[in-house]
Structure formats: C-alpha cells, structure tokens
Amino acid sequence: MACQRSPFRVQTPDRRYFQDMQQKPDLVVLNTEALTMDASQPQAQAVAVAKERILAVGSDEEIKGLAGPDTEIIDGQGLTLLPGFIDSHIHLLSLARTTQELDCRPDKASSVTAIAHRVFEWARIVPPGEWVRCFGYDDLALDERRHPTRHDLDKISPRHPVRLDHRSGHATVLNSVGLQMAGIDAETPDPVEGVIDRDANSEPT
Incomplete structure (x- = not known):
C-alpha cells in the first residue's frame, strides 16, 4: 500500500475534495488511528484505498461518504494503522x-x-x-x-x-x-541445509 499526501488537514478538511472524487475506493477502514507519515496531518480517523494506493484520509464521516456499493468497509476497532512498508531486506x-x-x-x-x-x-x-x-x-x-x-x-x-x-x-x-x-551434543543431527561444526570426537565446536 503506497501513501500519497492528502490535500486537506484533519482540523479543516476541504470537503470539495470529497465531493469531486469520482474514483470509488476498493477499501475503507474506519474507527482507526491512522499514522499518515505526513507532518501536516500526522493522524486520521479513517482511510480510503483504491488499487493499493491511499486515496484519502480523514474522519469516519468523510471517508465513509466516499464508499461505493462495492467498497469493502472494515472497522479498525481503534487500532493503529500504518501505510505499507517496503522492506529492502533490512531485517x-x-x-x-x-x-x-x-x-x-x-x-x-x-x-x-x-x-x-x-x-x-x-x-x-x-x-x-x-x-x-x-x-x-x-x-x-x-x-x-x-x-x-x-x-x-x-x-x-x-x-x-x-x-x-x-x-x-x-x-x-x-x-x-x-x-x-x-540440547545440542555429539548425537544431535545436522539441521536441514545446515551443519554443526564438530571436532574429531563429533563434539560440537
């Protein structure tokens, strides 16, 4: 899920943005604490998603109003919601x-x-x-x-x-x-696709 900046702030949302939006979200998550990673609007109550991209964030009322007949609506139960992370093999x-x-x-x-x-x-x-x-x-x-x-x-x-x-x-x-x-000793078999280094008496080193 990728995150794009929202053109409104939590305190003073631009309702024209919602009214003009023609693309209906595939997914709406309500009743959550969404962390947007946007310094101008760090948190939101609800999130709308279409084709794995975040369309908008805002209040439950605003985001629910974007839903179409085929939109899946999920109750976030007040839990924290984060945008998707791209893991570049950082463990x-x-x-x-x-x-x-x-x-x-x-x-x-x-x-x-x-x-x-x-x-x-x-x-x-x-x-x-x-x-x-x-x-x-x-x-x-x-x-x-x-x-x-x-x-x-x-x-x-x-x-x-x-x-x-x-x-x-x-x-x-x-x-x-x-x-x-x-529980590793001389009788322990090597793990699958691995090896236990041993001395001349088969004791693990």
Whole structure:
C-alpha cells in the first residue's frame, strides 16, 4: 500500500475534495488511528484505498461518504494503522534486537582474543545463568582468520550461556553452557541445509 499526501488537514478538511472524487475506493477502514507519515496531518480517523494506493484520509464521516456499493468497509476497532512498508531486506526485528546485544563487529573486536575480552566484560553485568547475546563477528576480518569456538567462549564465560552470531546471520557460535541449554551434543543431527561444526570426537565446536 503506497501513501500519497492528502490535500486537506484533519482540523479543516476541504470537503470539495470529497465531493469531486469520482474514483470509488476498493477499501475503507474506519474507527482507526491512522499514522499518515505526513507532518501536516500526522493522524486520521479513517482511510480510503483504491488499487493499493491511499486515496484519502480523514474522519469516519468523510471517508465513509466516499464508499461505493462495492467498497469493502472494515472497522479498525481503534487500532493503529500504518501505510505499507517496503522492506529492502533490512531485517528490522534483528536490527532492533542488536540494540540489546554486545557488538562484536570487526571495528569493535578485530580478533578472537578481542571478542573474548568483550564477552568477558559484558558477562560481568549479566546475572549468572542468563544468556550473553553477541552479534557481528566476521571470521574473514579477524586476525586469526577463523571462527571462534565454544572453547574460546568457555574460557571467559563458564557460568553463562553465550550466543555469538556471525555478521551474515547464518552462523552462530555457542559456548558449552549454551550448547547444553539448546540440547545440542555429539548425537544431535545436522539441521536441514545446515551443519554443526564438530571436532574429531563429533563434539560440537
């Protein structure tokens, strides 16, 4: 759903706009708190949509008056309504989660040793038994040119489960406590289209 500017304001709507509108909306949403993303009219009570584009926003009375015989009318039940987002592969929820996690990107930690030091300092403020969550390491940018292992993390955080996510989001390192809590051991099969890195004894690394 794309958003276009409305030619009226909530306080003083131009009723001629509604009277002159010939295109009937496919959808009308009433009784909502619509956030328009328009600084001149940040909120509206109702929205009219045609062919996946927003035709108009305004009061319930104004927008309901635009409906034709084939218009679908939805009661928004007072809930918040937002225009459609175009996601350019930004992983919005993952980005939000990183605000609560330890940053281990190369500019913060350029080696496995540096990552271990940052995890150690972070774990000091996390109650024992709670997860220490970290993100952003890049094996190709580390001095050692390798992935950290559970052994690296065990040395500095034996009482916390530790999760260290690769910058790609497609690899994760857990320490021994984390592996145990996740139920991953030598008998655990590889996930579909994935692999658990193991040592010579088939133990997860």
